[in-house]
Structures are given as structure tokens and as C-alpha cells.
Amino acid sequence: MTERHQGATDDAGLVRELAAGSEAALGILYDRYGDAVFAAAYRLTSDRGVAEEVVQETFLTLWNRAELFDARMGSLAAWLHTIGRNRAVDRLRAAGRRPQLVALSSSAVPDENETQALERAVAGGTVMAGAVQPLGPEEAAAAADLRDAIRTAVAAMPDAERTVILLAYQEELSQTEIAERLAWPLGTVKTRTRRALLRLREALGAEFGPSAELDAVPVRTGQDR
Amino acid sequence: MDHDATREQMELAALEPAGIERLMAGDTPTAQAVAAHLTGCPACTGELARLERASKLIGAAVRETPPADLRERTLATVRALGRTRGVPALAGAAPGGLASEVAVPMPIPAAGPMRSPRGRRVAVGWIAAIAAAVVLSVATTSLVVGWRVDRSLAAQTETIGALQEVTTGTLRVTSEPDARHVVLTAASNPNLNGTLVFSPSTSELVVVTTGLTLPPSGQEYRCWVERAGERERVGKMFFSGDLAYWIGPVSAVSGLSGGARFGVSLVDAAGAATDTAPILAGGL
Numbered sequence: 001m002t003e004r005h006q007g008a009t010d011d012a013g014l015v016r017e018l019a020a021g022s023e024a025a026l027g028i029l030y031d032r033y034g035d036a037v038f039a040a041a042y043r044l045t046s047d048r049g050v051a052e053e054v055v056q057e058t059f060l061t062l063w064n065r066a067e068l069f070d071a072r073m074g075s076l077a078a079w080l081h082t083i084g085r086n087r088a089v090d091r092l093r094a095a096g097r098r099p100q101l102v103a104l105s106s107s108a109v110p111d112e113n114e115t116q117a118l119e120r121a122v123a124g125g126t127v128m129a130g131a132v133q134p135l136g137p138e139e140a141a142a143a144a145d146l147r148d149a150i151r152t153a154v155a156a157m158p159d160a161e162r163t164v165i166l167l168a169y170q171e172e173l174s175q176t177e178i179a180e181r182l183a184w185p186l187g188t189v190k191t192r193t194r195r196a197l198l199r200l201r202e203a204l205g206a207e208f209g210p211s212a213e214l215d216a217v218p219v220r221t222g223q224d225r
Numbered sequence: 226m227d228h229d230a231t232r233e234q235m236e237l238a239a240l241e242p243a244g245i246e247r248l249m250a251g252d253t254p255t256a257q258a259v260a261a262h263l264t265g266c267p268a269c270t271g272e273l274a275r276l277e278r279a280s281k282l283i284g285a286a287v288r289e290t291p292p293a294d295l296r297e298r299t300l301a302t303v304r305a306l307g308r309t310r311g312v313p314a315l316a317g318a319a320p321g322g323l324a325s326e327v328a329v330p331m332p333i334p335a336a337g338p339m340r341s342p343r344g345r346r347v348a349v350g351w352i353a354a355i356a357a358a359v360v361l362s363v364a365t366t367s368l369v370v371g372w373r374v375d376r377s378l379a380a381q382t383e384t385i386g387a388l389q390e391v392t393t394g395t396l397r398v399t400s401e402p403d404a405r406h407v408v409l410t411a412a413s414n415p416n417l418n419g420t421l422v423f424s425p426s427t428s429e430l431v432v433v434t435t436g437l438t439l440p441p442s443g444q445e446y447r448c449w450v451e452r453a454g455e456r457e458r459v460g461k462m463f464f465s466g467d468l469a470y471w472i473g474p475v476s477a478v479s480g481l482s483g484g485a486r487f488g489v490s491l492v493d494a495a496g497a498a499t500d501t502a503p504i505l506a507g508g509l
Contacts, residue, residue, distance in 0.1 A: 035291060039290075182454065
């Protein structure tokens, strides 16, 4: 995707450019909504592999069916979200699984309130069960801010520390398994794990950071390499 | 166990799968020592609660973050399977535009129950993409046969037979309920791309590439699968016109659910190593 984009910046304009064959427009729309489609698919399926495929199929559908998008009928975010959700549910049905129950706030797209999200879900025949709403709008927004803070901190941390965090959380490897995978000494993995965790907790702020009542635990440097 | 040692154990446990739960189970000497410290230390007990909350939050955010290469893989998928659109805007982005010679229009019907985990719609697209590449190659091969019948007829007949094997192998793999497809991309050559299909249940794998040039004398393109940081040699690419391919069973993909990579590297034909930089690669 080396094409440089100098055209529209709004969603509708980008979709029109995409329909005319602009890869750059597709790339911009991926940057704008790719993460959200992935996150929603992962929440439904609890499977990162399936979520990746859902993202690919969703943007393939956008490319192939761009003419069907009508901004007067709803936002592009909602359209992509519906496509992604349907693809995820297809996968789960085929595998004989049920979607994870997720809060409505989790399925709402960025420019939707919960009522709009519910109406869209009902209209699409996608509501399978009701559930107690665990978070209010302000709490949901705060949770979204925390997620953004974590992602930013992960992106900014040194490569070695990011690697152990991703292997620990995304692949659910133990520190011993990470050491074997990367051929690092176990002590090095532990050191980097603790450093990474400390960085992330600090990014989350006082509520989740290390207790102020305790002195910072020194992280030994001799084990690093 | 003092504050520092207790907190170190808690922090390390927080990033292990079910680590806090196992630490609290108290069935190891370390866990018992931590539990003993926590009993008399409100500060560390509070720290444990904060650590658990933070770890859950971090874990959820990290798991919901797509891998960095998903953007390029998604765009490569669109490039390979997307419908043909306006050519001028695509010039220079891919050989022949977004939907090059291997691209096929891909109608997307309304969502509904899928036949298999991989889905008929996607499978049909991949079969068509691979079949299109094979057909092009056969056409090229036929021209060559026409020009130099006396010298190469036997060899070309053998090649066409191999291409038929690729086609039937692709159909066989994609008919499996767990068939998976992967777009192979080249980091340094936009004219080079590939398609791979495999079935974790049957362990059969088919890979087809376009744009791969014949290897220099004494070298060959070797396929490998990398799992847990170790590469396993799979086979070498065969050539027919513009098409390069390989088909066969791969034990490394048996039961595979992710976390592996397939790649093609240029290596010395006499050597056994496959640890050179990949010419083409994709996540399995």
C-alpha cells in the first residue's frame, strides 16, 4: 500500500474513493476501524485467530461491496461492526459454539449510544440474550481510555519488554515457556516481565499502579542481557 | 519472606496463566511463604488486589489488540481476492493492480450459517484464486510446448501432471472442514506473492506462488514451518512457467491452532539449513 492519499478524509468520501479503486482510502479506513473490528470479534469469539480472519473478511467485504454503503442509513463504523459481527457469529455457529455474552457498551460503535446500538442489534436480528449492563456510559468511556493508555504504553515500551508481554497475554505462555521460545535465560525473562508490568501499571495511573505505601521493588539488572 | 520478595513473586505470578490463583493455592513452598507474609501484611494484601485488577485490565487490552502485521495481511488479502476496481488509483500498488491476474471477483452473500469453520464462500474464493494461477501457468506451459515440442514435450507433460496434482490437492484440502488459507507476502518484492491452504486435521498443505524467479545455480527455494522458534524443513518449490508450487503432507501443521509461520527461503541446494531470511512468509 504505497499509494499516497490526498483526497477525502471523511468516511463517506473515503468509501467513494475506495469504490473507485483507491488502496490508500482502504488503508486509511483500516487504520481508523481495524482495531475496533478486531476487538469486537475477539470479545465475541475469544479466539485471536478467528478475530484476525474476521477483520480480513470484513475489509474484503468493504472493498467488494463499497457501493452498498449509504452514509444516510448509518455510520461506516456501524456498518463494519455489523459485517464483522455477522462473520464472527458465522464462525461460531459453524464450530458449534455460542457467542460470548458481551455488554451492549462493548458492541456499540464509537459514534453510537447504547439505545442506537440496541436498535441496530435488534434490526439485524443479532440479539441472542439480555444481560445485566455492568458499566454505565461514563465508566465504559473510562474503561476505553484505560485500554487506549495500555495500548499506547505497550507500543512505546522497548521491544524486548513488549515481546514478553505479548507472549504472556496473547499466547498465554508461562515465563519458562517464553524463555524456551526466545532462547533467553529465565532470569532475563522475569526481569523484563516485571519491568514491563511496572511500566504498564504506571500508565494506568494511581488506581492500578504500585502502592504508594510500599517502596519500589528494585528490578535486578544483572540478569538482563 | 519480606515485602520485596513477596511482591516479586506476586508480580511474576500476575503474568503467568492463572498464576495468581496458583500462588494463592499455597501448594508450593514459595506459595506458602507468600501466604504467610500476606496474612500479617495489609499493605501487600492491598497490593495483591491492585495487581490482580491491573493484570486483568492489561490482559484484556493486550488480547484485544491485533497483531502488527494484520494490516498488511488484510490489505494483501484484498489485493489477492478483491474485485477489480479502478485501475489508475492502483497503479504501482501491486503487479497488475489490486486484482491482478490471480484475482477473482468475490460476491459476498448475506450472512448465514456456514458449511464449515472456514466457510464455503472463502474456500471457493481461494480455490478460484489458486486455480486461476494454475490455469495461467498451464497456458504458458502450453505455449512453451508448442515452440519446443521436440525437446521438452516429456518434461512439460510431467509438469502439467504436477499442476493437475496441485489443483486436485487444493480442492481436497479446501473441502476439509478445518481448511485454512494464508496469504504469503514478500517484504522486499511487491511483484511476489503466494497463497497457501492447509488442513490441520489431514496435515496436507498446498502452496502456490507467482513472481518467484528461478533460483541461481546450486541454490533452491526451500519451504519451512516455524513453531516455537524452531524451523522444520518441509520441501522445496517446483517451477512451471511463472508458477512455483509445493504440495504434500506437513506434520508440523497437524493440530495447529496458530502461533506458527510458513516461509520460503533461498538456500544452497547441498545444505540442510533453512535459517536464512524468508523470501515469502505468512502466519499460520
